[in-house]
C-alpha cells in the first residue's frame with residue numbers, strides 16, 4: 138500500500154503542521170487603517186442561489202468546501218479563495234488581526250475541521266463539537282457518544298466528530314465509526330448509529346445508504362431501511378456517490394482501479410486503470426490522477442472512462458520569473474454548483490488550478506504563496 142501511505146503521510150504532516158509553531162515574537166496586530174476592513178471577507182450571502190450537496194468526503198478533499206465562487210481551503214491559516222477574481226483572504230474577521238498563530242481569536246487558526254458550506258453558513262467540527270459559522274461561531278451540539286471501537290482504539294479522542302456531508306437539508310455528522318443526522322431547518326438531531334467497522338477515510342451517501350472506505354481498506358454499506366451496516370469489499374481506499382452510481386477505487390496488485398457500481402453494489406464495471414483516490418466525478422466527466430508513475434499525470438475522461446486526455450497545466454508562474462510549475466499530488470475538489478473543477482497542487486501545494494468542467498486546460502491559476510503557513514514556504 139505504498140501509494141496510500143504517500144497520501145497518508147501527507148495528511149499526517151498537515152496535522153503536524155496544525156500544531157507546529159510559527160510567528161515567534163511578531164506583533165499579533167496590524168494597523169488596518171489603510172487596509173480593507175475585515176468585515177466582508179465572508180463573501181456575502183451564502184444562502185443566495187445555494188443548491189449544492191456535498192455527498193462525498195475523502196482524504197483528498199477534506200480540506201475544501203465550496204459555495205458559489207468561494208472556495209474554503211483548510212489551513213493553517215484557513216483561507217477563502219474567490220475563483221473568479223483570484224482574491225485570497227484569511228478566513229477571519231477579527232479587526233486588526235495579523236492572522237498569526239498567536240493572534241487572539243484568529244479564526245484562521247481555530248480548529249475548523251471538515252468545513253462544509255450550507256445555506257445558513259459553514260458547518261465544521263471542532264473535536265467533539267459540531268459548530269456553525271454564520272458570522273459568529275456557534276456550537277450546535279457536543280458529542281458524548283462512542284462505541285467499543287473508539288474506546289479501544291482512541292480512548293483520548295473517543296467523542297471526536299469528523300467528516301460532514303450535506304444532502305438537501307440533512308447534515309450527516311460522522312464520528313470514527315458512527316453517524317448522526319441533523320436537519321439544518323428543523324434543528325432536529327437523530328440518535329447516533331454505527332455505520333462502519335473501522336476509521337472511515339472516505340464517506341459518501343445518496344441519502345438512502347452510507348458508503349465508507351476505512352483505513353484498513355474495507356468498504357462498508359449502511360442501509361437506512363434496515364438500520365444495519367455490512368462489509369462489502371476489501372482493498373478499497375475511497376468511495377464517492379454521484380447521480381445514481383457509487384464509484385470506488387480498489388487496488389489490484391498495487392494498481393488502483395476505478396469501479397462504478399449500482400447503489401446496491403450488485404454489479405460493477407471497471408472504468409479506469411491506475412486511478413488514484415483523488416478522482417472527481419462531475420456531471421459529464423471524470424477528473425483523476427495516475428499514481429503508479431512518478432510523473433503523477435492528471436487526466437479528464439468521459440463518464441465511461443474512455444477518451445482520456447492529459448490536463449494541460451501552465452508551465453511557468455507568471456508572477457515569479459523563471460519559476461516552473463510542477464502540479465505534483467493534486468487535491469481535486471468539486472466547485473459547488475459552478476461548472477468548474479478546482480485542484481490544489483504545486484511542489485508546495487501553493488496553487489489552485491481552476492478548470493472549466495469538460496476542459497483539459499487550466500483556465501485560472503491562483504497562488505496561495507502569501508497565505509501558506511511560513512513552514513511551507515520555500
Ligand SMILES: [Zn+2]
Pocket residue numbers: 227228229230231234235236237240242243244245
Ligand atoms: Zn485573523
